[in-house]
Amino acid sequence: MKLNSRETGGVVILEPKGKIMGGPDATAMHEMLHELVAADKKRIIVDLGGVDWMNSTGLGILISSLTTMRNNNGDLKLANITEKIQSLLTITKLVTVFETFDSVDDAVGSFSTN
Template identity: 35%
Template sequence: MELNVSTASQGGHTVVTATGELDLYTAPRLQTALAGVLHDDIERIVVDLSGVDFCDSTGMNVLLSAMRRATECGGSFALAAPRTAVRRILQVTGLDTVFTVVDAVPVLGAG
C-alpha cells in the first residue's frame, strides 16, 4: 500500500496530511515531508492521521523524531484524528501520553 503525504501551511502553522499505510517502506516519505516543514520559525505542526489505516514502529519513530525537532525549534506538534487502529497503537505503547492527540484536524486560516 502507498502512503500519500501533502502539506499545507499558513503563517507558522502547518498541517501534514498522510493517507495510506505508514510502515518501514513508506515512512521515509513522511520523514522527508516533516523535515521540509521543521524549521526555526515553525509555531505548530499537526499531522493529520485520519487517512492512515496502519502505522508500525518505524512510523511512530518518524513521528517521535519530528515532535522532538519541533519542540527543539520552540514549536508545538500534534497528531490529529487518528483512526481506531492507530489510536490503539498509541495507547498500547503509551505514546498517547507523549504526543498531543486531537480529535479534529485544524482548518488553516480559521480562528
C-alpha cells in the same frame, strides 16, 4: 502512502494517506518533517484520518519529529486519530507523549491558545 501538506494561520497540516510501514514513503515523510524545521515551520499538525494503519516506523517518525519540533520551540500535534492508531498509542504509552485532537480545527485552535 501519499503525503499532502497545506498551511493555515502559520500552522502546517500534513495529511498522510494509506499505510506508514517503512521504506521510501516513510523516508519521504521523515525528510519533509525535518525540512519544515529548516524552513522555520514549527507548528505542525499531522492529520491521521486518512492513515489505515502504521507500525513502529510510523511511530518513530512522529516521535523524532515531535522531539525535533519541541527542541526548536515548536510543537507537533496529532488530529483525527483512528481507532487502530489510538490502540497503538495506548499500548506503547505514547498516548502520554503526544497531544491529540478529535479534529484538525481543534488542533489548529490549540496553537493560538498556547
